[in-house]
Amino acid sequence: MTRIQLVISDVDGTLVTTDKRLTDRARDAVARLEASGVGFTLTSSRPPVGMRMYSDPLGITLPLGPFNGSSILTPTLEVIEQHLIPEAAVTTSIALFERNGIDIWLFTNDNWYIRRDDGKYVPHEENTIQFAPTKLDDLTPLAGKACKIVGVSADFALLRRCEPELQAALGGGALAVRSQDYYLDVTPPGHSKGTFVQAMAKRLGVAADAIATIGDMQNDLPMFGVSGLPIAMGNATDDVKRQAAHVTGRNDDDGFAAAIDFILDRNARLDR
Known part of the structure; x- marks a missing residue:
């Protein structure tokens, strides 16, 4: 196993509850993750403006991947890379x-x-x-x-x-x-949450095996396919769960925080 150095998470159905709340446990989990030296960012089908309400309170400093990862923006929503649909x-x-x-x-x-x-x-x-x-x-x-x-x-x-x-x-x-x-x-063609993961790996000099991804829907499968530790939410469909290496709890039961706990525990075992 490889120690996880970067976690990339989906937003809806994953990071937040059904009523779009960012729980205290989720906030604490991200803080503990970054305190351990592991990077964290988000990719989502949301437009850029719909991501900042979570990236700001989480203190994310890495680029974000809106529009299913087909754009890459800074946390202040300045465009790094953007692609349009033909x-x-x-x-x-x-x-x-x-x-x-x-x-x-x-x-x-x-x-x-x-x-x-x-x-x-x-x-x-x-x-x-x-x-x-x-x-x-x-x-x-x-x-x-x-x-x-x-x-x-x-x-x-x-x-x-x-x-x-x-x-x-x-x-x-x-x-x-x-x-x-x-x-x-x-x-846009040729761009997905998977290509966002690959772009972040290249940008940070992190191996794919050292990246964990967390998601719940079909649009998360491309990032599952290129990351070392794909984690499905408990509320994900069975076909998404089958592509994951680990299944956590549901988003309404702090499954995201449980996924981060799993990653931190896994890293701790490898550090011994």
Whole structure:
């Protein structure tokens, strides 16, 4: 086994509770992790503005990976690296979502656009990222600025069926993956939470085997595949758990803090 030197965590369903709280145990766990000399940062499907509410109180000093890791920003949200969805992929995604009656959101680096404001999940997302959307009837003029497109539906089975269909239609033009049961994300091609982990490893000079990753959804699997210690939350689906080396507790039961305890105990055994 290799001593863990860096931990990269997902946010929703992982770091925070279902009602988006950062618990005292989670704060304490990150403080103890960094006191032991282990680095910590976050990657999420969230836009940059939706990550700072947690990175600031945790005192994170390493780069963040918003938009499923397709962008890399400083903790003060200055862009280090950013990739956009090709316009053809934007058009393909919007068309498929429209055919299936799925709500469409489009995120640029600094804004969030919706076509209707009566959707069930608009208030939920606004509360989650603490940022209000801009309503536009036509999103196509923004096709050249899209960092992420989200298909939104309360029909979880519909999004599950659309995920492989959309990925097939996009080919290598973009990545389509669910970040929640109700969100199907489209992000730039060739970039994922996995490439964010690899970029952080290179930036910090840390071997992949010395990185632990924590997550709960399909969009976390790319980082599981390139890290030495992938940890699934107890609330993760079975297919995500099967790709993990360890399964911790649920996010509403301080499973994140328990995962950090597991990492620290593992390091302590190796240090003896």
